[in-house]
Every structure is written in structure tokens, then in C-alpha cells.
Amino acid sequence: MARISAVERRQELIDAAVLVIAENGVDGATTRRIADRAGAPLATLHYCFASKELLFGAVYEHIAGRYREVITESDVHGDVATTARGLMRGLLTWYVENPETASAIFELISWAQRQDGAKATGVYDEAISTVRSILIADAAAAGQSIDEATLDRLAYVVTVISDGFAINWMVYRTAGMEPEIELTIGLLDSWLAANLPGGEPVPPAAAELRSRPEAAASSDPIAGLVSWVDVS
Known part of the structure; x- marks a missing residue:
């Protein structure tokens, strides 16, 4: 399987966050839900974004x-x-x-x-x-x-x-x-x-x-x- 670059993984997480925020609002958009929607381990999300606020800022x-x-x-x-x-x-x-x-x-x-x-x-x-x-x-x-x-x-x-x-x-x-x-x-x-x-x-x-x-x-x-x- 081809390895996904950090840039691609960040974009996947951003795209997933858009969907989760739309469905659950900002307060309901947990990092767990976003990682699951992106099909990525939670640790990967935290590697790409040091905090939830930084992820939301990127979104x-x-x-x-x-x-x-x-x-x-x-x-x-x-x-x-x-x-x-x-x-x-x-x-x-x-x-x-x-x-x-x-x-x-x-x-x-x-x-x-x-x-x-x-x-x-x-x-x-x-x-x-x-x-x-x-x-x-x-x-x-x-x-x-x-x-x-x-x-x-x-x-x-x-x-x-x-x-x-x-x-x-x-x-x-x-x-x-x-x-x-x-x-x-x-x-x-x-x-x-x-x-x-x-x-x-x-x-x-x-x-x-x-x-x-x-x-x-x-x-x-x-x-x-x-x-x-x-x-x-």
C-alpha cells in the first residue's frame, strides 16, 4: 500500500472535520470522531495537529x-x-x-x-x-x-x-x-x-x-x- 504523505493526511483530516462539524457542531466534533471519519488512528491526528484548536483553525x-x-x-x-x-x-x-x-x-x-x-x-x-x-x-x-x-x-x-x-x-x-x-x-x-x-x-x-x-x-x-x- 502506498504511503500517505503528511500533507495528504492533514487534508483528509480537515475534510473529515468539515463533515463531523456539519453533523455534530463544533462542540460535538471530537478528535475521536474526526479521526474515525478520516479512517486514521487518533495518534495520527494528534501528530498532524498538536491541538483541536489548531485543527479547527486549519479547517x-x-x-x-x-x-x-x-x-x-x-x-x-x-x-x-x-x-x-x-x-x-x-x-x-x-x-x-x-x-x-x-x-x-x-x-x-x-x-x-x-x-x-x-x-x-x-x-x-x-x-x-x-x-x-x-x-x-x-x-x-x-x-x-x-x-x-x-x-x-x-x-x-x-x-x-x-x-x-x-x-x-x-x-x-x-x-x-x-x-x-x-x-x-x-x-x-x-x-x-x-x-x-x-x-x-x-x-x-x-x-x-x-x-x-x-x-x-x-x-x-x-x-x-x-x-x-x-x-x-
């Missing part, structure tokens, strides 16, 4: 890095509105396709907030910064003149709405989330139409949702939310 950095990669990979290199929609779609799709990672993210952010608030804040700051840098680059490439304050707010909107969607998805775990993804992007479209210079047109599907007279009175909380955020 935290791994997930934060993957989050940045997803944002970068979702850059469609269009104008600002097209790029913003692409970034949000990429994040929402990633959350749906990786529920364990999504659960582990929020567990670890809560843990990091308790351990070191600056560390938790840093993940959000870096995510917003990554989105902002993509928006600035694509605006320049498309010849758009949009002030940085507007791009800052747009980067915030993309990340915050995406996180709200992720929390809802983790609660309901509904199958076939494409309609909900489109609806959520419709919320972004409302913001784009109201805040970008010249007013970006709202796609037909989003316009139809916003114009429904029954939306405000509907018992559907999502429809009610669409009515509440109508900024046109």
Missing part, C-alpha cells in the same frame, strides 16, 4: 479559501450587473451542492467569533473585498463609470443575501432549488435597478414577481419578502 482557513475560490470561479467577466448576478448564482449554487460545507461554515464562524472576533470578521471582510475587486475590474473592462461607494455596497449586498439564502437552505433543505435561486437573484436585480447609474433593467421573471398584487398579502414568506424589498 476554518480551508473553508475560507474555498469560499474565495468559488467567488473567483463565478466571475463571468461581464458588465457590473451581469457579473454581480453571476457571483451570486455561483455562491448560491455552491451552497446547495455542498450542504455539509455550508453547515460547517456557519458553525465555524460562530466558533471563531467566540475565540477571536477579528478572525470571524476577517472572513467576511475578505469575501467582500474579493467581490469588490472583481466588480471594479469588470466595470473597468466594460467601460462603466461607477463610484467605489456603490461597488462597496453592491459587494456587501451580494455576500449578505447569499448568506441569508444559505441559512434558509440549511433549515429547509428543499429539493430543486433553482426557482428559489432565481427568486433570490431577483432581489439583487431590484437593488441593481435602483442603484446602478442609468438603472439596470430588471429581467422579466423578477419584474413579474415584483408586480404581483397578491405578493404583499400572500402567506408565502418569500413572496412577502419580495414585496417588502421592492425598491423601484
Whole structure:
């Protein structure tokens, strides 16, 4: 049998920790459970990570890095509105396709907030910064003149709405989330139409949702939310 390198073993333990944290929370993610999930002796885990805190720190950095990669990979290199929609779609799709990672993210952010608030804040700051840098680059490439304050707010909107969607998805775990993804992007479209210079047109599907007279009175909380955020 080929010998597994220390780097590979560390990654296996990190991957196992993500699953265990998603299933049991940070407090329930014991080193024994993580080692068992990785198919490794407990002694090997302690050899790779001197403490549980160091392991969780490595998991935290791994997930934060993957989050940045997803944002970068979702850059469609269009104008600002097209790029913003692409970034949000990429994040929402990633959350749906990786529920364990999504659960582990929020567990670890809560843990990091308790351990070191600056560390938790840093993940959000870096995510917003990554989105902002993509928006600035694509605006320049498309010849758009949009002030940085507007791009800052747009980067915030993309990340915050995406996180709200992720929390809802983790609660309901509904199958076939494409309609909900489109609806959520419709919320972004409302913001784009109201805040970008010249007013970006709202796609037909989003316009139809916003114009429904029954939306405000509907018992559907999502429809009610669409009515509440109508900024046109």
C-alpha cells in the first residue's frame, strides 16, 4: 500500500472535520470522531495537529479559501450587473451542492467569533473585498463609470443575501432549488435597478414577481419578502 504523505493526511483530516462539524457542531466534533471519519488512528491526528484548536483553525482557513475560490470561479467577466448576478448564482449554487460545507461554515464562524472576533470578521471582510475587486475590474473592462461607494455596497449586498439564502437552505433543505435561486437573484436585480447609474433593467421573471398584487398579502414568506424589498 502506498504511503500517505503528511500533507495528504492533514487534508483528509480537515475534510473529515468539515463533515463531523456539519453533523455534530463544533462542540460535538471530537478528535475521536474526526479521526474515525478520516479512517486514521487518533495518534495520527494528534501528530498532524498538536491541538483541536489548531485543527479547527486549519479547517476554518480551508473553508475560507474555498469560499474565495468559488467567488473567483463565478466571475463571468461581464458588465457590473451581469457579473454581480453571476457571483451570486455561483455562491448560491455552491451552497446547495455542498450542504455539509455550508453547515460547517456557519458553525465555524460562530466558533471563531467566540475565540477571536477579528478572525470571524476577517472572513467576511475578505469575501467582500474579493467581490469588490472583481466588480471594479469588470466595470473597468466594460467601460462603466461607477463610484467605489456603490461597488462597496453592491459587494456587501451580494455576500449578505447569499448568506441569508444559505441559512434558509440549511433549515429547509428543499429539493430543486433553482426557482428559489432565481427568486433570490431577483432581489439583487431590484437593488441593481435602483442603484446602478442609468438603472439596470430588471429581467422579466423578477419584474413579474415584483408586480404581483397578491405578493404583499400572500402567506408565502418569500413572496412577502419580495414585496417588502421592492425598491423601484
